[in-house]
Amino acid sequence: MTPPDRYEPYDEPSQPLMRVDGYRESQLRTPSRPLYKRPATLTEITGPLNLAKKLKVGMNDLSRIKQGAPRAMGQLIWVTGRLLDEDAMPVRGSVLEVWQANAAGRYVHKADSGNPAPQDPNFFGSGRCVTDREGRYAFLSVKPGAYPVPNHPTRWWRPPHIHFSILGEGFMSRLVTQMYFPGEPLNGIDLLLKAVPDEKGRERLVARWTPMMQLERADVVGFEHDIVVRGHRATPMGF
Template sequence: MPSVIQPRDERTQPSRIVPGYPQTPLRNPQQSLVKRAPTLSELTGPLDAAKRVRLLGGDIAGHGGKQAIGQLIHLKVRVLDEDGAPVGGALVEMWQANAAGRYIHPNDDDRAPVDLNFYGAARLVTDESGAFELRTVKPGAYPVPTNDGWWRPPHVHFSMFGKVWLSRLVTQMYFPGEPLNAQDRILNAVPDAAARDRLVARYVPPTGNPPDALVFEHQIVLRGRASTPGQP
């Protein structure tokens, strides 16, 4: 079924220029964005991008003598469209810092240690119910080199491919109860409080299953619906 893409409520999306985030005023357009009516070109998109890339699996905490250091966590994520329908077969890319707040990346020269058993990236495809699971360690917080007291709270990056070009999403997921959430410049660039809350994963009290990991659940909603609301 063709997808319908409607304008988003601006308050549920981040401002493009963020006070205290010095790259944003240099890289975001000054001119007004051009309004267009989506055509077939924007309402199609790569359904099988996974065939072009190498999948990495969702179990990235390591096993045996190669276990990453940190709090073992299970992330259970569901990917839905605006109708609440599962988005199955979607390519998901995830990356995060290690438990000490350090990324394996040439750009990260933070003083926190690298964990040789943790690369911190998963790439997989959602199942038919739009679900995917990650076994990882909880990322640490880290200071941003603005050197003015901005620390990123623990967070996980996601890059997702929906059914059409306009449903492509890059986002970040946060953890509940983190004191740094309240002052993070990226999380708080979203004006609407409820929309910010939806970027925070839900903590699931332990039930003994799995026995070794804390569980967090999260929901991601990609743009697009099968039909306009109100229509039969």
């Protein structure tokens, strides 16, 4: 199956505002001038397809430092889903990276050193895989905790979430996003989730809980989360 060769501009209300009220960093870093429109050329409709040559892949267990090591504290979760294009075709062979806070709401990162929540020496906290023939990814982790945004006057807490970075099949299908959990009370007040004007757009950021009967294993809580990246293919595979 050939990669997408046609990319249209994003549907604006389904994507977040760039300047977000109350999110100070967005005020300081968002360009102040309008963006220039450019034609898509070959550079934009191509992208690295052989990144596994460059990046180490096959790390899909965030819940422990290495195989056989003790598990991190927290509720074990199994997160899986499909990477699709705008015609619902699977995006195969794409590098997909995830990272998240531990069960107490703290990251494995030097920039989170001011966080009073405890570190967990058994928590790895990040993973990288390649999507399979069906566009599917899967990883094992612990449910991330919520955490307060430092120095924020209105006591803004980020709801539990997992960060995703997706390379896709072309420069234009690059996507960095976050996955939220269903039924979390903090979802409704999160400034970053609320930055997406369209309600259906916000819903696309929230995973679905997987009924127990549909899970192959009984020791995890399952979540299903499909992700759609931009792009149309000239010759889509028939159904």
